[in-house]
Amino acid sequence: MKAIKGILMTCDPAVKQILLFFNEDHSFIIEDLDDYHVVIRADEERKVRSMLEAKLESNTYSLEG
Amino acid sequence: MAVDDTVPQVKKEHVLLPFLQTLNQTTLTSLYKRPSSCLSIFRLLSSLERQIILNLLWLESAITTSTLAAWVIREAKPLYDDALSTLSRLHVLPTGSGKLALNPTFKAAFRQAIAGGGSGGSFGVPAAEHKDDGRSGANTTVLDEYALERWETILHYMVSSGTDDRTRRPPEPSPGVRFLLKTSGLMQEVYGSLRISSVGFQFLLYSPHEQLWHLLLQYLHLADQRRMDLVDVLSFLFMLSTMELGREYSVQNLTKTQSAMLEDLRDYGLIWQRKQSSRRFSPTRLSTTLTSSSPPLPTKTGDSSGPQEGFIILETNYRIYAYTDNPLQTAVLNLFTSLKYRFPNLVVGSITRESVKKALMNGITADQIISYLFTHAHPNMRKNNPLLPVTVQDQIRLWELEKNRLKSREGYLYTDFASQADYELVLKYAKELDIVLWENAAKRCFFGTLEGHPIIKSFIERRSTG
Numbered sequence: 001m002k003a004i005k006g007i008l009m010t011c012d013p014a015v016k017q018i019l020l021f022f023n024e025d026h027s028f029i030i031e032d033l034d035d036y037h038v039v040i041r042a043d044e045e046r047k048v049r050s051m052l053e054a055k056l057e058s059n060t061y062s063l064e065g
Numbered sequence: 066m067a068v069d070d071t072v073p074q075v076k077k078e079h080v081l082l083p084f085l086q087t088l089n090q091t092t093l094t095s096l097y098k099r100p101s102s103c104l105s106i107f108r109l110l111s112s113l114e115r116q117i118i119l120n121l122l123w124l125e126s127a128i129t130t131s132t133l134a135a136w137v138i139r140e141a142k143p144l145y146d147d148a149l150s151t152l153s154r155l156h157v158l159p160t161g162s163g164k165l166a167l168n169p170t171f172k173a174a175f176r177q178a179i180a181g182g183g184s185g186g187s188f189g190v191p192a193a194e195h196k197d198d199g200r201s202g203a204n205t206t207v208l209d210e211y212a213l214e215r216w217e218t219i220l221h222y223m224v225s226s227g228t229d230d231r232t233r234r235p236p237e238p239s240p241g242v243r244f245l246l247k248t249s250g251l252m253q254e255v256y257g258s259l260r261i262s263s264v265g266f267q268f269l270l271y272s273p274h275e276q277l278w279h280l281l282l283q284y285l286h287l288a289d290q291r292r293m294d295l296v297d298v299l300s301f302l303f304m305l306s307t308m309e310l311g312r313e314y315s316v317q318n319l320t321k322t323q324s325a326m327l328e329d330l331r332d333y334g335l336i337w338q339r340k341q342s343s344r345r346f347s348p349t350r351l352s353t354t355l356t357s358s359s360p361p362l363p364t365k366t367g368d369s370s371g372p373q374e375g376f377i378i379l380e381t382n383y384r385i386y387a388y389t390d391n392p393l394q395t396a397v398l399n400l401f402t403s404l405k406y407r408f409p410n411l412v413v414g415s416i417t418r419e420s421v422k423k424a425l426m427n428g429i430t431a432d433q434i435i436s437y438l439f440t441h442a443h444p445n446m447r448k449n450n451p452l453l454p455v456t457v458q459d460q461i462r463l464w465e466l467e468k469n470r471l472k473s474r475e476g477y478l479y480t481d482f483a484s485q486a487d488y489e490l491v492l493k494y495a496k497e498l499d500i501v502l503w504e505n506a507a508k509r510c511f512f513g514t515l516e517g518h519p520i521i522k523s524f525i526e527r528r529s530t531g
Contacts, residue, residue, distance in 0.1 A: 001491075001525070002481040008502055008512045010472040031478055031510075037503050039478050039512065052471060060418070 006039040079109040086154040097171040099187040100178035105303035108356040127166035192315040192345040212349035215334025224396040249283035263428020270437040297322035306355035308348040381454040431465035480510035
């Protein structure tokens with residue numbers, strides 16, 4: 001058997017699709033577990049979070065922006 | 066999403082009680098020597114606990130546990146047990162011997178508090194009346210103004226430290242107060258200046274009573290470090306809480322520690338003195354309401370617009386109208402609303418996604434925002450049922466959920482097991498240790514926490530060698 005160090009991300013399916021989309025360019029996913037879980041490389045969490053944040057923001061209509 | 070039309074009004078345990086329970090029996094017993102302390106603690110207890118104490122107070126001998134337990138219906142047994150264990154941890158009512166009797170020191174002092182007698186001056190020694198020398202004591206108006214000014218200086222200092230507007234700084238509170246704010250974690254030092262922390266942001270949305278006790282609790286934690294006698298500190302606070310507003314008390318009976326406290330308490334606005342060297346002091350409303358349920362700050366009247374409590378109108382279109390001219394309240398509102406217009410007696414703004422997000426980033430939770438709006442709702446809002454528009458409440462909670470769309474836990478993925486039996490064995494072991502975050506039998510892999518990894522590792526090594 002094998003033990004791989006990583007970070008378990010728990011999210012909704014929509015967010016997971018965005019993560020898969022990012023992965024095409026950056027390749028940080030170790031294992032795609034199911035609709036709600038993926039394991040990513042431990043040192044990539046910050047980057048992934050900020051990319052996701054930017055993506056979600058761009059999809060939101062803002063009164064003030 | 067379930068929306069309840071009232072914020073749950075569950076009476077929480079007073080914050081001081083857990084602290085008192087950490088003290089040892091000797092400390093508590095010397096605290097119980099003073100009738101004023103006993104009375105104050107009694108006032109902090111829940112009604113069931115008070116009931117138990119009063120039932121036992123005038124008994125000369127102990128009664129068996131079963132006698133008292135006979136009063137309790139079966140459904141209320143957990144509540145009753147809970148009350149007994151609280152009283153036992155406070156060393157008011159020792160349990161365990163099968164008999165129930167109040168701590169004799171507590172009993173004697175509390176009897177004195179109720180029936181009078183004794184001459185300890187534990188409720189404070191009133192200062193002698195002034196001869197007609199033109200110096201009269203402070204009346205309640207002066208005291209209220211003083212307390213309010215002191216207290217708002219502290220809060221305003223905290224709230225404005227979070228903004229970058231350095232041109233309009235409110236006056237700084239004394240070094241003692243700033244030290245307390247820093248050690249309590251409400252503010253933290255960033256580049257040599259104090260800035261409000263996320264705990265501090267949450268603190269601002271508490272009720273004044275909670276805020277006051279939060280700070281005083283911190284003060285108590287510091288007592289040891291500052292070589293102050295904890296019993297003296299506590300009994301002084303309790304003494305203040307039983308004093309009469311608008312009356313002057315003499316400092317001559319105070320211990321050394323308590324005299325030193327005068328300066329700190331003056332900074333917090335708990336007491337008022339004409340001069341630093343004055344031989345007399347007056348408690349303000351902040352201190353006389355410490356253990357009571359009446360509001361610690363005076364509700365404003367006269368020159369100011371509207372009452373202090375209840376000034377916010379929130380509409381279903383997320384607009385917020387705050388009838389206030391108080392810079393502190395405006396600043397607190399500014400934590401989670403985007404303010405649009407400011408009039409002499411009215412501030413208009415709206416709750417937007419950005420403004421709530423800013424608040425969430427500062428560590429404020431959606432529930433805190435909602436409960437702040439709830440407690441400060443304008444009397445006219447009270448006619449609505451539910452009080453706050455459901456759409457706005459839900460949306461604030463949804464915005465909070467949005468922030469947490471991605472949860473992450475570091476750990477190890479265990480995969481490529483040789484056989485199903487192997488997988489099941491390791492998984493069973495890991496489950497017993499409660500370290501499994503995710504599992505999938507079909508894929509024959511599971512994800513365990515970081516902390517659990519060394520244990521799993523040694524378990525597998527033991528098996529492969531054995």
